[in-house]
Amino acid sequence: MIKATLLRQVSRASTTAIRPPTLTAATRLPVRAFSNGVARREKSNDDVDDEKDHHDEYSTSGKPGAFEHEGRFSRTDNTIRVEYPEEEHLPSSRPVQGRGSFHFKRTLSSFSLEDRVGVVTGGARGLGLVMSQALVVSGADVAIVDLNKEEGQKQAQQLMDNFRKENPGAEKVPKVTAHYADVSKPDSVNAALAEILKDHGKIDNLVTSAGFTENFDAISYPHDRMQKLWGVNVDGTYLFAIGVAKHLMERKAPGSIVFIGSMSGAIVNVPQPQAPYNAAKAAVRHLASSLAVEWAHAGIRVNCISPGYMLTALTKKILDDNPELANKWTSLIPQGKMGRPEDLMGAVTFLCSDASGYVTGADLRVDGGYTVT
């Protein structure tokens, strides 16, 4: 009985589904030519008007390549090639002057990082250095980790000197140390973590800024360079994160980890080709979300900051080699300007501090609106 009813219902449903709708001439809708050329309809009288519609040449029914401007602002250009320079060709960065300011202005105490210890990979230069400074200005002790330990040591001293100048009579000046590590090598990462724990006794925050980008079209990208790029950007982020999370879990202490991804993890930059970098930064962003879930039970938060185009030694070199890029890049940014490293100071302090206590697994884009359009 039930079976017979079911069969009847199925049969009714299927005949309804395949029966063509009965349209009178008056109710028939005009069919627009949204064809991609693969399944063109037979011509009918109704098509005559459509074919005369000059708008169609801008659609997929038009001839590909009919206009010179097609895809002009949204394609990569294989002639742009930038190799990440050797260390000696990169200038040293200076700490930002006057950003700490005298601490007379009131703000939420939950933004303070006093009594915390932060580790910043890639902290000897560029964005990492300025984010180290943000932690120091907010009261944290900081361990700078970098391939270039000498530069890290010089900057560590400058950060402490700067703090003294901006906080005359401060009871405590944050302790800033420098440590060597190649973040892509597990032994090197573990050795650096052991040294940091010996010097500071604990770690509460991690910021992973060691990373780099290069421009090659995908087919020409030398495989060894690509592996190095992924090693530093992805493995380096992962290795430091697990090392710090293990320490926090052993200490049964909460902590906050901030990965430096890039807007390139969410969009494809143009015109410079950089597929492996884009994929690496997408991995970093999703690693933050995945680890945030995995470590939430232990009170460890993991978030990602995705900067847009920031003016650093590296982007200055790219612009020096390809001056026309400055106009292209800034024309794609709603705010119309590249960011400066100090534009990350508030974001990193927020995510490291208790002010962001309920924020985990998030991707904070600091890109002048680039990824919104």
Ligand SMILES: NC(=O)c1ccc[n+]([C@@H]2O[C@H](COP(=O)([O-])OP(=O)(O)OC[C@H]3O[C@@H](n4cnc5c(N)ncnc54)[C@H](O)[C@@H]3O)[C@@H](O)[C@H]2O)c1
């Ligand atoms: N500058 C930008 O416009 C921009 C935009 C988005 C994201 N980012 C990301 O921000 C991070 C910092 O970029 P930056 O512009 O400050 O670069 P940078 O080259 O100025 O600084 C990177 C630092 O990382 C160190 N480093 C490189 N490889 C390392 C390794 N294997 N082990 C340890 N340290 C290593 C370098 O010595 C250097 O001090 C990178 O991850 C980058 O991808 C930069």
